[in-house]
Amino acid sequence: MKVRILVRLKPGVLDPQGRAVHHSLDGLGFEGVEDVRIGRMIEMDVAEGTTDETLxxxxxxxxxxxxxxxxxxxxxxxAKEPA
Amino acid sequence: MKVRILVRLKPGVLDPQGRAVHHSLDGLGFEGVEDVRIGRMIEMDVAEGTTDETLxxxxxxxxxxxxxxxxxxxxxxxAKEPA
Incomplete structure (x- = not known):
């Protein structure tokens, strides 16, 4: 069973990496970007029946x-089979 | 408009960070984890009408x-309003 964990900084926590990317996007000429936050994505293949509690x-x-x-x-x- | 970019290593590219996490999960006693891959999540607030091409x-x-x-x-x- 494939699961995806998204880890993001809590609101209010400063994100210097996101700020640097935002600044670079501006520098490259991309307009209209208002905010950038960077987090981690962890994709795991776990045993069938692994509970949310365990995750x-x-x-x-x-x-x-x-x-x-x-x-x-x-x-x-x-997500693929919502039925 | 909020967009999320998920960046992951291509299949076949070694993921030492994922391997370390996998090993640590085993060490903590979590069973049944078969694979762990770690990537980045970039959440951006961009102007309405920003095209896929620009992204x-x-x-x-x-x-x-x-x-x-x-x-x-x-x-x-x-995703929230699929209609």
Whole structure:
């Protein structure tokens, strides 16, 4: 089962990497970009039946820094077959 | 308009960071994880009407390293209102 974990900085936490990218996009002539935030995407192939609880524990213990980051769990197989 | 760019290593490119995370998950006692790949998520607030072509150019010129990485563009507002 494929799952995708998206880890992003909490609102209000300064994102220097995003700021640098924003600045570079401006420099390259791309107009209309108002905000850029950069996060991590972790794609995992886990055993069928792995619960959200287990995935949440993985995030809390290893994948995200809960002090400054939020995470979201997306199940990729579900998304393809919503029925 | 909010867009999300997902940048991931091309298939076959070694992912030492993903391997380290996989190993750590095993060490923490999480079972059944078969593969871990780590990529970047770039969330941008861009002007309404920004075309896929422009977003693709941003990726090719700055956001992704086309030699070893692939990217995918997701429009977050569209996803919410598929009608």
């Amino acid at each position: 949440t524990k993985m995030c809390e213990q290893l994948l995200a820094n809960m002090v400054i980051e939020d995470f979201a769990i997306e199940r990729l197989d579900d | 693709t150019k941003m990726c090719e010129q700055l956001l992704a390293n086309m030699v070893i990485e692939d990217f995918a563009i997701e429009r977050l507002d569209d």
